[in-house]
Amino acid sequence: xxxxxxxxxxxxxVSRIAKGKIWDTSTGDKATRVLEVYRYDPESGRGPxxxxxxxxxxxxxxxxxxxxxxxxxxxxxxxxxxxxxxxxVCGSCxxxxxxxxxxxxxxxxxxxxxxxRVFPLNHFLVMKDLVVDQSHVIAxxxxxxxxxxSETPGPERERLQxxxxxxxxxxxxxxxxxxxxxxxxxxxxxxxxxxxxxxxxLQAYRWLVDSRDEAKGERLDTLEDPFxxxxxxxxxNCTKTCPKxxxxxxxxxxxxxxxxxxxx
Amino acid sequence: xxxxxxxxxxxRGLGAAGNGTRDFWHQRVTSVLGVLLIAGVLxxxxxSVGADYDEVTNLLSNPLAVIVLLLAxxxxxxxxxxxxxxxxxxxxHGPVTKALLLIANTGFSAVxxxxxxxxxxxxxxxx
Ligand code: SF4
Ligand code: FES
Numbered sequence: 001x002x003x004x005x006x007x008x009x010x011x012x013x014v015s016r017i018a019k020g021k022i023w024d025t026s027t028g029d030k031a032t033r034v035l036e037v038y039r040y041d042p043e044s045g046r047g048p049x050x051x052x053x054x055x056x057x058x059x060x061x062x063x064x065x066x067x068x069x070x071x072x073x074x075x076x077x078x079x080x081x082x083x084x085x086x087x088x089v090c091g092s093c094x095x096x097x098x099x100x101x102x103x104x105x106x107x108x109x110x111x112x113x114x115x116x117r118v119f120p121l122n123h124f125l126v127m128k129d130l131v132v133d134q135s136h137v138i139a140x141x142x143x144x145x146x147x148x149x150s151e152t153p154g155p156e157r158e159r160l161q162x163x164x165x166x167x168x169x170x171x172x173x174x175x176x177x178x179x180x181x182x183x184x185x186x187x188x189x190x191x192x193x194x195x196x197x198x199x200x201x202l203q204a205y206r207w208l209v210d211s212r213d214e215a216k217g218e219r220l221d222t223l224e225d226p227f228x229x230x231x232x233x234x235x236x237n238c239t240k241t242c243p244k245x246x247x248x249x250x251x252x253x254x255x256x257x258x259x260x261x262x263x264x
Numbered sequence: 265x266x267x268x269x270x271x272x273x274x275x276r277g278l279g280a281a282g283n284g285t286r287d288f289w290h291q292r293v294t295s296v297l298g299v300l301l302i303a304g305v306l307x308x309x310x311x312s313v314g315a316d317y318d319e320v321t322n323l324l325s326n327p328l329a330v331i332v333l334l335l336a337x338x339x340x341x342x343x344x345x346x347x348x349x350x351x352x353x354x355x356x357h358g359p360v361t362k363a364l365l366l367i368a369n370t371g372f373s374a375v376x377x378x379x380x381x382x383x384x385x386x387x388x389x390x391x
Pocket of ligand 1: 174175176177178179180181182198199202241242243244245246247248
């Protein structure tokens with residue numbers, strides 16, 4: 001899925017990616033894999049660069065995250081990235097790998113042919129190397145109030161829900177907020193200040209469809225806006241790039257259907 | 265200028281406009297109706313293939329043909345206006361340019377619609 005455009009096509013001068021350091025640790029072994037990793041240090045006063053690393057696949061775990069950890073431990077301790085669970089449940093290690101936003105910890109090295117190119121998550125501002133600033137999208141998530149809202153006093157024990165109603169949450173509650181989808185959405189690139197993006201809208205739908213929630217109307221009011229919701233043009237990159245196999249595009253279509261339903 | 269607004273303030277912005285659904289729905293309605301109307305327009309055009317001037321003006325003064333053509337014009341001008349508006353909102357971010365383009369878009373759609381309707385009516389009534 002490599003882009004046919006040259007690396008710096010249309011990039012601002014400050015964002016142009018220069019050739020970086022080649023950490024020549026290659027042993028000439030056939031099991032050597034080459035990684036090109038985006039590096040940026042805001043304190044250096046210089047623009048970003050692409051460093052090249054060689055790792056021995058035989059002494060490295062199977063995933064791209066293992067390769068990054070190996071680089072950090074054995075070659076270059078300054079390489080900065082986020083990770084926590086290393087098994088696809090925390091959502092911290094999302095980045096652009098071989099041209100697609102995905103979790104580094106669930107992307108097998110052997111599924112990528114040739115040089116493995118690792119960049120920060122698309123679109124977000126880079127803080128350092130592979131770490132991006134997610135404060136805006138987190139604030140957008142807070143905006144949709146991602147918690148159960150109910151005025152009826154809670155029962156003694158749990159709030160009941162039929163198995164059928166519980167099943168309606170399947171495919172939506174599993175989101176780990178990695179923001180691969182949001183970073184991969186062209187509509188979010190152009191209008192991310194106002195458009196909520198696929199991850200947040202999927203979360204919004206998760207609460208809209210919850211039979212225990214009493215605030216549907218209020219929730220729909222928050223979303224009914226040409227920019228917050230209707231910037232989704234069904235481009236479907238979100239669905240393609242979700243490492244959990246979820247379908248934000250479907251959730252968004254259902255929100256639109258709810259809004260049409262309450263008009264007629 | 266450094267921006268000291270909090271991320272909550274930025275995410276909330278000016279709040280929800282409370283619309284967008286109507287345009288979304290109208291765009292779907294005009295798409296579906298458009299398929300039917302295009303079929304009608306194609307029938308009108310195909311019946312006039314090979315006909316001479318008088319036969320064509322005669323056909324185009326048939327009330328059914330006039331209705332199909334006028335409805336198609338109305339339908340597609342509405343569809344075009346909403347579609348263009350979405351493109352402008354997507355890509356044009358300067359408030360003044362955006363306002364001017366939105367006005368121009370409405371004007372353009374209205375002119376195309378009215379001019380088309382005038383042409384159809386002229387042929388229908390004046391030949
Ligand atoms: S929908 Fe998928 S890609 Fe988007 S934030 Fe949730 S888990 Fe990540
Ligand atoms: S480290 Fe938790 S999702 Fe990759």
